[in-house]
């Protein structure tokens with residue numbers, strides 16, 4: 064398994080181009096199953112997750128080509144049965160269920176299972192499918208969903224931690240080809256959900272209200288092929304803005320959308336990292352000393368849970384007490400023990416991490432546990448004195464395109480160590 068070797072203490076300086084959003088690309092690639100015509104999706108980040116999704120589409124019978132960030136998919140004829148192992152390995156693949164139900168009125172996919180950050184239930188997805196007239200059977204690790212027809216309906220999709228991002232996308236995709244009107248209350252407002260709806264509307268769907276908690280879908284008979292460019296990855300952009308603050312450098316982030324980053328830019332400002340707009344570019348640099356701040360992760364447009372770990376890596380450098388409360392997932396603090404190996408002083412109290420910041424970090428071998436935790440460890444390693452080896456970097460490769468190359472261009476002393 065590959066690892067990153069990082070020599071810390073270098074302020075990052077320069078410009079970085081943000082890739083397309085992983086969390087928009089995955090459901091948008093799944094949505095290409097809704098039509099028998101070819102679709103062209105541009106600015107797809109080249110990640111293990113997106114390559115996996117293309118493999119899943121091919122296992123369903125679609126033809127697909129992934130070249131220079133553009134994926135061409137032609138799901139002329141498809142089957143409703145996805146390869147058990149393929150789906151089981153990537154939670155995000157649950158979002159093929161909606162398109163399969165919309166197109167074929169049936170879907171047989173393995174239960175996605177949980178992951179290190181939480182149980183990751185899909186009860187809200189199933190609740191929505193049932194509201195659309197689907198019969199759901201769960202046996203032998205599979206979800207078997209069938210419907211005589213998809214009938215529009217109103218439903219409330221709020222759960223234990225508020226809306227569901229992929230659940231909202233799944234219902235939109237199933238209802239797009241349904242009979243009648245579907246109204247989703249407590250829909251997710253994330254920009255990635257808006258991007259999926261924009262692609263569906265480009266295919267001829269009739270979806271309105273996206274970006275608000277109430278989405279209306281008027282079913283249509285057929286969807287046609289379309290072209291679409293994926294929105295920039297706001298989580299990747301946030302990661303680089305934070306890295307500028309953590310290394311006391313100055314980074315110009317190109318290709319991001321400031322309007323998707325309001326909560327992050329606000330909190331960074333409070334913490335002493337200014338993010339200024341220069342046209343479409345964002346320039347991040349420290350403004351004086353880092354200050355402790357309190358953060359609670361919330362559904363969009365609140366502070367994103369996917370930036371929680373990276374923010375913690377910054378706040379361990381800010382002298383004083385920062386309280387970080389994770390309200391979306393039940394165990395998203397795997398990075399705490401690894402940050403402690405670098406000298407961080409953090410205590411977990413239920414859903415909160417109490418960060419006693421300001422102690423100097425010194426490099427050590429650490430273990431990545433999940434996608435965003437690995438990004439936090441890379442940030443901390445770049446701020447630490449000495450050398451940090453971040454092991455199991457495959458977690459990071461799932462969601463960050465060419466992270467080491469982008470960091471190297473900014474002056475980071477980082478190299479990928481391939482395990483023989």
Ligand code: EPZ
Nearest residue numbers: 086155183184185186187188222223224227228229391392
């Ligand atoms: C998406 O996951 C993202 N993944 C996650 O990003 C992100 O953290 C999450 O949304 C929240 O913003 C992709 O888009 C591929 P949810 P998703 O359904 O849709 C509970 C990353 O690092 N819930 O919005 O699976 C759930 O347990 C990844 O890029 C139910 O209770 O998340 C969680 O507590 C990690 N029942 C909360 O809702 C359900 O049926 C939010 O989950 C579904 C979810």
